[in-house]
Amino acid sequence: MKIVVCVKQVAVLGDEVEFTADARDVDPDFLDFALNEWDSYATEEALHIREDLGAEGDEVVVVSVGGAHVEDAMRRCLAMGADRAIRVDHSRPADPITVARLVAPVVQRESPDLVFCGVQSSDGVQAATGTALAELLDLPRVAVVTRIEWDPSAGRATVRRELEGGLLDVTEVDTPALLTIQTGINQPRYANLRAIKQAEQKQIAVVSPAEQGEPAYRVRRMFAPPKGEGAQILAGGPADIARRIREIVEERLK
Amino acid sequence: MIVAEHLRGELRELTRELVTAAQQLSGPVTVAVIARDPTVFDVSFQGVDEIVNVPLGQEEFENDVYQTALEALIADRQPHAVLLGFTVNSMGYGPAVAAKLALGFASDVHGLALEGETVVATRSFYGGKVDAELEFPAERPVLLLVRPTAFAPAADGGNAPATEFAVELPPARARHLEFEEAAMGDVDITTADFLLSVGRGIGDKEAIPRFEQLADKLGAVLSVSRPLVDAGWMPNARQVGQSGKTVKPKVYLALGISGAVQHLAGMKTSDTIIAVNTDPEAAIFNVAHFGAVADLFDVAAELEKLS
Numbered sequence: 005m006k007i008v009v010c011v012k013q014v015a016v017l018g019d020e021v022e023f024t025a026d027a028r029d030v031d032p033d034f035l036d037f038a039l040n041e042w043d044s045y046a047t048e049e050a051l052h053i054r055e056d057l058g059a060e061g062d063e064v065v066v067v068s069v070g071g072a073h074v075e076d077a078m079r080r081c082l083a084m085g086a087d088r089a090i091r092v093d094h095s096r097p098a099d100p101i102t103v104a105r106l107v108a109p110v111v112q113r114e115s116p117d118l119v120f121c122g123v124q125s126s127d128g129v130q131a132a133t134g135t136a137l138a139e140l141l142d143l144p145r146v147a148v149v150t151r152i153e154w155d156p157s158a159g160r161a162t163v164r165r166e167l168e169g170g171l172l173d174v175t176e177v178d179t180p181a182l183l184t185i186q187t188g189i190n191q192p193r194y195a196n197l198r199a200i201k202q203a204e205q206k207q208i209a210v211v212s213p214a215e216q217g218e219p220a221y222r223v224r225r226m227f228a229p230p231k232g233e234g235a236q237i238l239a240g241g242p243a244d245i246a247r248r249i250r251e252i253v254e255e256r257l258k
Numbered sequence: 259m260i261v262a263e264h265l266r267g268e269l270r271e272l273t274r275e276l277v278t279a280a281q282q283l284s285g286p287v288t289v290a291v292i293a294r295d296p297t298v299f300d301v302s303f304q305g306v307d308e309i310v311n312v313p314l315g316q317e318e319f320e321n322d323v324y325q326t327a328l329e330a331l332i333a334d335r336q337p338h339a340v341l342l343g344f345t346v347n348s349m350g351y352g353p354a355v356a357a358k359l360a361l362g363f364a365s366d367v368h369g370l371a372l373e374g375e376t377v378v379a380t381r382s383f384y385g386g387k388v389d390a391e392l393e394f395p396a397e398r399p400v401l402l403l404v405r406p407t408a409f410a411p412a413a414d415g416g417n418a419p420a421t422e423f424a425v426e427l428p429p430a431r432a433r434h435l436e437f438e439e440a441a442m443g444d445v446d447i448t449t450a451d452f453l454l455s456v457g458r459g460i461g462d463k464e465a466i467p468r469f470e471q472l473a474d475k476l477g478a479v480l481s482v483s484r485p486l487v488d489a490g491w492m493p494n495a496r497q498v499g500q501s502g503k504t505v506k507p508k509v510y511l512a513l514g515i516s517g518a519v520q521h522l523a524g525m526k527t528s529d530t531i532i533a534v535n536t537d538p539e540a541a542i543f544n545v546a547h548f549g550a551v552a553d554l555f556d557v558a559a560e561l562e563k564l565s
């Protein structure tokens with residue numbers, strides 16, 4: 005049994021923003037990086053299934069697209085317990101369809117029983133890579149999954165798909181399948197220090213990107229969003245702010 | 259071309275918004291209705307030029323079915339742009355259609371314009387902190403997932419002709435079995451006039467009782483963002499947002515909530531929004547009426563002192 009988990013190292017923007025000279029992206033000096041929240045749930049779910057059903061030789065394989073620096077996020081997954089990691093060496097930012105094209109051949113070669121992606125990345129919020137990848141791999145798929153009951157011998161899984169308002173759609177899906185994993189499906193484990201140290205020693209396989217075709221979009225211009233009317237800023241220290249909040253509340257609840 | 263959004267026999271308001279979004283682009287607006295009996299949904303809104311009914315053997319959404327239907331519609335009508343809602347259903351098939359047909363693609367689009375022949379879409383990046391204008395490959399249709407509530411709903415009173423469009427459907431590989439309702443909670447946050455809403459900024463579970471007490475003291479009901487429910491700190495009946503409750507209290511006081519699009523979807527029409535966040539660039543300030551760049555614990559301590 006093999007589960008491939010596609011993960012992303014996301015960029016986190018701090019308090020200040022400056023743009024690159026061509027104004028097509030944020031200046032990388034203003035970014036911090038982390039494993040995408042959704043992908044930590046996807047990794048946990050794969051590890052959980054391996055532990056639950058698994059036998060000798062079962063594998064959880066992590067795949068990511070990016071330059072060498074994204075290996076930090078991949079090592080987080082290895083420290084959680086993933087067996088192997090493969091990085092597609094591509095350092096330019098890419099749209100979700102392009103990312104799907106870049107990982108598809110790597111996932112295909114692994115011929116996994118399940119493929120997991122996070123529902124979305126916190127920096128991109130496209131919620132598209134998983135579904136696009138399923139198409140390229142010709143796999144059945146379900147997006148926004150909050151529960152999985154998989155019967156490998158029957159070649160079927162029963163999953164809960166979470167819709168707007170928290171309504172759950174109980175769906176039966178043929179496997180192999182690709183599922184996009186929603187937060188809350190489990191409680192991702194913390195890696196202990198020893199596991200983190202060991203993960204640092206692990207070899208991450210690097211593959212060259214395949215032909216990816218034309219991008220699905222090009223960023224023409226990136227800019228700070230218009231503030232609209234903007235929030236009226238409550239000035240002063242915490243005591244002043246608290247007083248103003250109470251005034252506003254009292255007035256609005258009248 | 260837009261695809262009508264419906265769930266359990268009800269047309270979603272978003273369908274009207276998609277019509278308005280489509281009007282930002284050139285050309286006739288076609289509404290495709292994919293359902294067991296598409297004629298039960300009245301999509302004859304102002305601005306609609308044509309309705310295409312795609313009858314199915316089933317009522318509920320399945321992504322293989324929608325994908326096949328949309329691909330057949332695209333092949334037949336050759337639209338310049340296909341607009342779907344940025345919804346859980348669309349996430350399950352829209353990107354697949356775009357990948358298969360090599361279309362221009364973006365999701366969570368909240369602005370649209372036509373410059374000459376070129377579609378320009380605006381969407382956010384980096385957790386909603388920056389916006390970007392996107393352009394798409396020349397000579398290819400675009401498929402865009404449009405953010406709910408970003409466009410005004412189209413009004414009733416159109417008179418577009420309807421035609422039927424038959425599609426041969428494959429057996430679905432992911433099949434709808436049944437719906438399960440979200441669990442009911444002890445309180446109904448949707449009826450509160452004043453919500454004190456806390457997010458991941460409160461740090462850990464031990465902080466919850468403090469904010470429960472503060473809510474009591476202020477005469478507010480406590481609500482939360484999703485991560486607190488995911489972590490099991492609060493029941494999901496308290497969750498505000500796209501996958502939780504949509505609320506519209508007189509006052510929404512948000513402490514330590516960043517303002518992710520799915521959170522905003524559930525509260526941005528509140529009468530008065532007050533946000534406290536240490537990050538001056540937090541997206542919540544874009545919808546808040548009053549904002550304080552401050553540590554929520556300091557402000558909470560001062561609110562506790564007042565009475």
Ligand SMILES: Cc1cc2nc3c(=O)[nH]c(=O)nc-3n(C[C@H](O)[C@H](O)[C@H](O)COP(=O)(O)OP(=O)(O)OC[C@H]3O[C@@H](n4cnc5c(N)ncnc54)[C@H](O)[C@@H]3O)c2cc1C
Pocket residue numbers: 123124148456457458459460482483484485497498499500501502503513514515516517518519520521524534535536537540552553554555
């Ligand atoms: C399909 C789908 C559905 C979703 N549905 C929902 C939903 O219904 N509701 C929902 O909320 N989310 C939903 N989400 C998740 C959403 O994308 C965000 O992950 C979530 O809203 C973030 O919650 P948050 O703002 O509390 O946390 P974060 O984004 O982590 O923000 C925490 C904030 O606290 C601030 N902060 C930290 N410490 C302090 C301090 N001491 N004082 C003041 N401020 C501080 C930080 O600056 C930051 O802005 C959904 C996601 C998906 C993909």
